[in-house]
Amino acid sequence: MQFITPARRARLAWFHTQAGIFLGWLTFIIFLAGTLSLADVELTRWMQPETAVIPDGAVLSDAALDRAVQILREDEKAGRPRSFIRLPEPRDPALHILHFNGHAFTGSVIDPRDGRTVPARDTEGGVFFFNFHYTLRLPYTIGEPLVSFITLATGLMILSGVLLQIGRMIPDYFTLRLKASRPRFLLDLHLLSGTVMLPFHIIITWTGLVLMTGNAFPFIPVRLPHRPPQVSGSFVPAASLGPVLREFRQRSGNAPGYIIFSPGKITVYGLGSGEISAVREPLDFDGRTGRLLPGDTKPAGLTDGITRLAWGLHLARNMGTVLLCLWFTGGVLSTVMIASGLIYYTTLRRRRNVSSAPGVAERLCPGAVGGAVVAFFVYLLLNHTLPADMPGRRGFETNGFFLAWVMCCLAGFLPFARVVAGRFVWSRLVWQAVLALAGITGLCVVVSDAVIVLGGLWLHGVRLVINGLCFVTALSCLAGVYGLRRHRVS
Amino acid sequence: MRDYPPRLVGIILLWIALVFWFSALRNVLSLPDEQAGQLCLLAASALSAPVMIWPFVTQSRRLAALVPLALVFTGGFVLMCSL
Numbered sequence: 001m002q003f004i005t006p007a008r009r010a011r012l013a014w015f016h017t018q019a020g021i022f023l024g025w026l027t028f029i030i031f032l033a034g035t036l037s038l039a040d041v042e043l044t045r046w047m048q049p050e051t052a053v054i055p056d057g058a059v060l061s062d063a064a065l066d067r068a069v070q071i072l073r074e075d076e077k078a079g080r081p082r083s084f085i086r087l088p089e090p091r092d093p094a095l096h097i098l099h100f101n102g103h104a105f106t107g108s109v110i111d112p113r114d115g116r117t118v119p120a121r122d123t124e125g126g127v128f129f130f131n132f133h134y135t136l137r138l139p140y141t142i143g144e145p146l147v148s149f150i151t152l153a154t155g156l157m158i159l160s161g162v163l164l165q166i167g168r169m170i171p172d173y174f175t176l177r178l179k180a181s182r183p184r185f186l187l188d189l190h191l192l193s194g195t196v197m198l199p200f201h202i203i204i205t206w207t208g209l210v211l212m213t214g215n216a217f218p219f220i221p222v223r224l225p226h227r228p229p230q231v232s233g234s235f236v237p238a239a240s241l242g243p244v245l246r247e248f249r250q251r252s253g254n255a256p257g258y259i260i261f262s263p264g265k266i267t268v269y270g271l272g273s274g275e276i277s278a279v280r281e282p283l284d285f286d287g288r289t290g291r292l293l294p295g296d297t298k299p300a301g302l303t304d305g306i307t308r309l310a311w312g313l314h315l316a317r318n319m320g321t322v323l324l325c326l327w328f329t330g331g332v333l334s335t336v337m338i339a340s341g342l343i344y345y346t347t348l349r350r351r352r353n354v355s356s357a358p359g360v361a362e363r364l365c366p367g368a369v370g371g372a373v374v375a376f377f378v379y380l381l382l383n384h385t386l387p388a389d390m391p392g393r394r395g396f397e398t399n400g401f402f403l404a405w406v407m408c409c410l411a412g413f414l415p416f417a418r419v420v421a422g423r424f425v426w427s428r429l430v431w432q433a434v435l436a437l438a439g440i441t442g443l444c445v446v447v448s449d450a451v452i453v454l455g456g457l458w459l460h461g462v463r464l465v466i467n468g469l470c471f472v473t474a475l476s477c478l479a480g481v482y483g484l485r486r487h488r489v490s
Numbered sequence: 491m492r493d494y495p496p497r498l499v500g501i502i503l504l505w506i507a508l509v510f511w512f513s514a515l516r517n518v519l520s521l522p523d524e525q526a527g528q529l530c531l532l533a534a535s536a537l538s539a540p541v542m543i544w545p546f547v548t549q550s551r552r553l554a555a556l557v558p559l560a561l562v563f564t565g566g567f568v569l570m571c572s573l
Contacts, residue, residue: 011546014494152505155539161547209535217509217534310532408508 004163016160021361023153025368030133032372033300034204035331036131038316038324038397039466041091046466047383049452051094051109058093060112062242071097071108072261073236082235085259087245088112089271097403106129106394121388123397127378134212137402148215149209155319158201161194169195193337200330201337207314210307217238218478233263238454244268247292248283262421272318277308305333325419339369362427363412370434371408373477377441377470378404385447407432432484435477442474496555500545503558507536510565517572524541 004012036043045051068085075097076085095112096400098105104127107116123133135143164294165172172191177184194201209216245256245265254270261267266285284293312318316327347361379401386393447465453463512530519526545554 006549007549011497012543013545015497015543056570152542153539156501156543159539159543165523205571208533210532212536213531216538217512217531291492301525303525305531306532307528 004166009164009449014163014165014337016157017345017355019095019160019347020338023150024338024342025364026136027154027370028145028335028342028369029136030150031331031334031338033311034131034432035328035335036376037126037133038328038331040130041464042126043129044092044123044127044363045092045460045462046449047125047380048109048120049368049449049463050388052116052463053112053118053311054088054093054111056093058088058341060095060245061114063242064110064115065097065241065245067117068095068097068110069236069408070115070242070419071110075099076234076236085106085241087256087258089255089257089278094118103137103398104128105134116248119388122394123383124394125197128398128401134415137398139239144212145215148209148212151205151212152216155205155209158205165191165195169198183347186340186347190337190340190344193333193340193341197333197337200327201334204330204334205312207310210310210409211314226329235263235287236423237260237261237290239265239266239286239288241266241290244285244290247290249286251283251292252281261287265293266290275318276312276323276454277305277318310386334370363430364409364425365412366430366434367407367409367412370431370438370477371405371411372433373473374408374441375401375405377438377474378446379440380445380470381448384445384452393470408437428484432481435480435484439474439476439478439481442470442477444472446471493526493551500558501542501556503555503562503564504542504544507561508538508556510562510569514565514569514572521538527552538555 028058057405065085072083073087076079081099081101082095086098088095088128093112094100095110097110098107100452102122110116110118111118131137134147136147137143146472170197176188176192180188221355241259241410245259245268248254248256248268248270252270254272256268257271258269260269260282262289266287267282271283281295284295285291286293294387315345316324319327329478336453343365344363346359346365379397382397382400390396449463449467512534516526516530519529521529539563548554550559
């Protein structure tokens with residue numbers, strides 16, 4: 001007996017399209033920001049070219065740690081928010097003193113060799129996307145529950161999509177008709193990107209739900225590992241950090257990654273190597289003497305292990321380069337899947353009901369989807385073109401990102417587009433304008449970075465990779481403008 | 491079209507039922523509190539999609555709303571008893 005009957009298929013298709021059209025926009029943003037935040041460390045390095053004076057593999061000195069403690073002390077005296085130290089790692093050789101500014105972790109950059117402060121430009125860098133991914137830049141009390149709700153709905157959308165295509169998955173792997181009509185091509189792209197990375201879509205949605213599950217299932221209490229109770233007092237340690245880190249290496253066998261301070265206590269978190277699990281047991285040291293404090297020696301249980309694995313799979317902090325690249329590709333394909341689904345739906349609607357005026361979804365589509373690329377490039381471009389010592393430049397960057405996106409979204413609602421272009425080519429014209437803007441802005445980003453590299457000789461592999469990706473994306477957008485000119489609309 | 495609103499309501503009711511049932515399960519499990527909480531969270535997040543899609547899989551739209559409603563009431567009752 002067939003499980004997916006025509007009636008059942010119709011119901012699931014209705015749910016899939018309606019959930020997609022109502023929540024797909026936010027899902028698209030969440031996946032895009034999540035994909036970019038996989039490279040947040042590299043993006044921050046790209047956006048702070050001054051840090052390129054620190055060579056890869058720079059050895060952390062005691063002088064740098066003492067300087068970091070001195071900065072912490074000054075910050076505490078000045079009443080600034082409590083900071084923590086992020087130690088050099090293979091992905092970023094700089095020593096960071098970071099505090100939470102309400103949206104992202106920002107702060108001073110220190111050369112780990114000698115403790116000199118690097119005059120890096122003030123920016124949120126790639127962390128902007130990390131925060132945007134799980135709060136949508138809204139206050140936490142609204143943003144996190146909203147993202148949890150969307151994650152739940154995404155799970156339902158994926159499952160309904162799988163049930164709809166359950167018998168056709170193998171053909172979907174091999175079907176992409178580039179020269180077919182636009183809706184057919186978009187549907188092929190949606191199905192291909194959905195089936196090729198289906199395990200990734202399932203893993204990333206489920207692990208995202210595990211991370212946000214306190215909001216998704218609010219009556220079930222969440223245990224966040226190692227949340228210390230709030231104690232008042234000075235958090236700046238009196239003990240020197242050099243011997244503390246050496247003892248940490250000796251005891252745990254891991255390289256130290258983060259140092260978090262609380263009154264009378266130094267907590268050191270290790271960086272895993274070749275392990276996916278995100279959280280590993282930290283070691284606590286006395287803040288005055290630097291001696292190791294007795295900790296919880298109980299081995300982690302099965303549920304603890306699964307939770308840590310889920311966190312590790314989602315956060316992708318300890319993954320090697322190959323897995324990280326695979327995750328990034330998966331994120332790009334997820335974003336493409338959602339975008340192609342959204343565009344397909346609006347295009348299909350136009351085909352079925354050609355006489356009606358374009359709906360809100362159709363008008364929003366070019367700006368919301370293509371405008372995201374424009375906004376990303378504007379963010380990078382502002383970072384490189386605003387004066388490095390300009391006050392409030394961080395706010396200009398993030399506001400520029402949102403302003404560019406909103407402007408692109410409004411483009412679809414401009415009345416002249418309808419009057420001048422007419423019914424059939426209206427959407428295509430807006431798409432071409434947005435893609436052209438994205439392509440030009442992307443090329444400007446690459447040129448602006450080339451100017452910085454030529455000016456300061458800050459050439460680095462990270463810069464080359466990011467510039468290369470920007471260049472390819474910009475060219476793809478410009479190719480899209482040309483392709484749309486030739487593509488059959490129906 | 492009128493087939494769908496009860497099914498959408500069914501999805502929301504199933505979410506509430508999941509919260510109630512797993513909250514109750516957490517209380518009755520003979521595991522340490524933290525472990526029980528984690529186990530329930532993992533299970534609830536893994537089961538959420540297959541369970542919540544059910545109203546759109548079942549044939550009858552009445553069942554699509556009534557079964558989740560019954561699960562909410564029983565879950566609430568079990569939760570009250572487990573406290």
